[in-house]
Amino acid sequence: MSTSKPLARLGALLAFACLIFASWSVAAPKPAAALDPFTGYLMVHFIGEGATGQQMYLSHSTDGLNWTDLNNGGMVLRSPIGTKGVRDPALVRSPDGSRYWIIATDLCIDCGQTWGDAINNGSRNLVVWESTDLVSWSAPWLLNVAGAIPEGRNAWAPEAIWNAATGDYVLYWATNGALNGVQKHRIYSARTTNFRSITTPQVYINRPGTQEIIDTQIVELPSGVGNHRYVRASGDGQITLEGSNSILGTWTTLGNLSGIGLTGAQVEGPMWTKFNNRNEWALYLDQYAAGRGYLPVLTANPSSPGVFRLPASGTYNLGATRKRHGSILNLTAAETTRVFAKWGPSAPRPRLQSYNFQDRYVRHANLDVRIDANVSPVQDSQFRLVPGLANNSGYVSIESVNFPGYYLRHTGFDFSLAPNDGTASYAADATFRQVAGLADAGWTSFQSYNHPDRYIRHYGFVLRLDPITNAVGRGDATFRLTS
Template sequence: MPHPASRRTPTARAVPWLSMCLLALMVGAAPAQARTADGPPVPARHDALTADREKVTEAAAALTVWDADDIRGNITLPATGRHGTLIEWKSSDSRTVTPTGEVHRPPYGDRARTVRLTATVRLGHVQAKRGFELTVRPLPKQEPYQGYLFEYFTGEGRSDGEQIHSAVSRGDDPLHWDELNGGKPVLTSTLGDKGVRDPFVIRSPEGDKFYLIATDLKIYGNGDWDAAQRTGSKYLEVWESTDLVHWSEQRHVKVSDDTAGNTWAPEAYWDDSLGAYVVFWASKLYDPADTAHTGGSYNRMMYATTRDFRTFSAPRVWKDPGYSVIDSTVVKDGDTYYRFTKDERNNTSSTPCSKFIIEEKSTRLLNTDWDFVSECIGKGDEVRPGISRGEGPTVFKSNTENKWYLFIDEFGGRGYVPFETTDLASGRWTMSSGYQLPASPRHGTVLPVTQAEMDRLRASLGA
């Protein structure tokens, strides 16, 4: 019998409620006619109109509203479709689902609501209509966070190290952990490179849906870091869940364009002003003419936006200081975002903070010019203990007090080491003491969870 975490929850597909309706709309004067040598006149526009009908039919049939029977957040409603078609959406209840896909769920305790969406697909004088019936779930009950989930990988030194491992905190203590599933992977990649690193899990703003994204990369057995940044993956690995135990089938989603040599350490943050997630990762970008990616380059932080981790906007540069940076992570306090990023330059006397973490701040998530706060985070001195080098920062707020934790991966050393502060804006971080993390945790995420979520994880995966 498969382990509970390996059981897949099927993804709900669109549910059509209107049959396809094609309307050929002839506008203006009657079309010119051509006469064959031996037959009656043939409309000159007949073939073109037939071709447009076929294109519109195909474009309408290709439309999908994902998870239509279990809507829990904003949805993607495209404005354009196949063959250059234009799409207009109408909603039977725009207070619940707008024609542009914003979702306002019923309050906790109410019944689910049924909403019908109609897509009108147009090309020239031809149009088709396609309908979908949506079930919008009520909001979940708001419960306090009383523990933490830790998702991570354990390194490229073992065959199962580049897969998803999990641990849960002992009560509400983020410095002491119990491994789940006996320390074995809880999710295993079967797509792309068939290795996953740097897992990041995010809770939806409504609170009852989770997305786990990770780097498509397997170094075990080859060790070729140069090739991994020239001809590496342009994809993210994606899973989703509503309970943190049962996960969907893995999705292999392209987010980088063909000039990218790699797509490393993806993370995401919800942006209320966009009504979407901002997903960011590191890529080396090559000249478009250098299709083999043989030239020089360096890692920049890229971003794209999404509502469903299926459809992404085109990638854009988010942070480019002119040298290599990777592994950004973000937390928000009040109206200010704080970003932590690894300076990937080689450590020299002229760059003493290289291979450590830099902190910046901004009041706008998509700003490309953040304000400097601090650098050399994690590096020790005569007074403060520290690490030899660091990457893969993950940052989160304590459930119980005005304190933030920053776990930094001492790669080539101890793996994750926790630091803490009571003032994010200060940029001063102190190494935690008396901690007991899982065995060999590498770049991952700590997610605050409720007691019910903690209990379910322990019961299903053991600890």
């Protein structure tokens, strides 16, 4: 029998395999790299119900126990997609520190949804943001994780952890799904390299009978601490601890925290953090039943339930806002500097004062943009000038402080405050060059990126994008950046 055809097939298969390997290699994150020493902590969380409370907030700590609200306690990311609310975020850093993701539940209770809706016919998607610097975030996207699960009715409380054994992330979350005739919340998992596509979801944690499980988070332990490389804490009627040496392997039940009076009836939303300067951990638990937000429980060995202890009174402070189910990232000094430059106490929050109506400032109202006097709340007239979305060299975009992710954008030469949809046309419409004020060189005018013959100006106190041809127009198109 001739060998030419089998050899040809073999060559084709080898070539195809090489192409698959090459494409996977391009998509896969880089290998882990040594990061700079950690000097602080960043918590991402939500703060309550309603359309404002169910957004993304940040807090910072220098010791892992005492927290300061960033952005003056205001939200830092707002979801304009899906249910337009987000809860239970996970903050993920790539192994080499070059990329970050926030992954959150697409859920907005008391703003169009009830708990019954969310349980039985909720969003099957997660909301995902991506960043390369921890401060400039992409437009969010929806990641469908529960659509392929039999009778999958929602997708809640996502988490993700890098799996060195497979060179990708294990993404896991809770879904109210059907299995063996039982409809309940279980934890499902899938693998991903980019949080844009996932492998087929698999059942990850399934408690016996009708017992549900919704919240779980895994922590990786250093060599020499306990008998397991990984420990996960789960809300399943108790706060159950389990250990394993493989993320996708067999897990052993270690016990629970009922010995210190904490069960699933009192707390939920387990959130781990390791202290930067010692082998000690805090397991934060959301005191949802009492409405008090997070409580840190301390331990020198996460795999031993008997050594967990409650903190002494006065040794921790969660700040001004109520912290709800979130995630903590240990921060390097460089990351801390970037975060504080944008959201710290001294971060600039300029207002745009009109040149020819100096008692008026640019503000948004019901997503329309105008100039008004006596703006209340003042945050409606505070903006951040960030690198231009369409061109970050010499151009800026104007982002709302209290509607983060929303920018001044012209459409049909009229202005609105609109959420970044990630498109090239949006980016161009929301990008401007700061130039010397057309009416006074000591002030500022904003020239359009995609219509360079036009400038931001007010007309009848409403913002427009117009050619400027006379002295009135030059006055209308001139602003001062003030605090």
